[in-house]
Amino acid sequence: MPYCCHCGNQVAETDLYCRRCGTRQPAPPARPSPALSPRTASVLCYVPFVGWIAAVAVLASERFRHERTARFHAFQGLYLFVAYLIVEWVLRPLFRMLPGMHMRPDKWLGLALVALWIYMMIRTAREETTSLPILGELAEKSLAES
Numbered sequence: 001m002p003y004c005c006h007c008g009n010q011v012a013e014t015d016l017y018c019r020r021c022g023t024r025q026p027a028p029p030a031r032p033s034p035a036l037s038p039r040t041a042s043v044l045c046y047v048p049f050v051g052w053i054a055a056v057a058v059l060a061s062e063r064f065r066h067e068r069t070a071r072f073h074a075f076q077g078l079y080l081f082v083a084y085l086i087v088e089w090v091l092r093p094l095f096r097m098l099p100g101m102h103m104r105p106d107k108w109l110g111l112a113l114v115a116l117w118i119y120m121m122i123r124t125a126r127e128e129t130t131s132l133p134i135l136g137e138l139a140e141k142s143l144a145e146s
């Protein structure tokens, strides 16, 4: 139970003014804002190259356990990263071995994935849930199983 900042009279936490002297009471200390909104967390899952860290954190955290949308984005962000790894570690060495390849598709794919990451960040920031082909279905499946 707080006290009036002016006269020391007891005031209820909900009182804006002291009942005895009428002094306006300072606003109660702001509650610690929820650390991370589901939307922000979802956007972070698509940060190019490092979004998977946020995705793992979302999936592991108690706070987002019941946030279906955030978990969907986390799974999809993870699979997008897996797609990137496949391009980097499988396709790139493969195409490097092929002689005379001037239009290296792996480079375009890598660029396309980065563009897709950014696109997903923008869409998710607008709270539009985009389900990507294949990756979105995988994410739905993982969501149902988790």
Ligand SMILES: [Zn+2]
Pocket: 004, 005, 006, 007, 008, 009, 018, 019, 020, 021, 022, 023
């Ligand atoms: Zn007072």
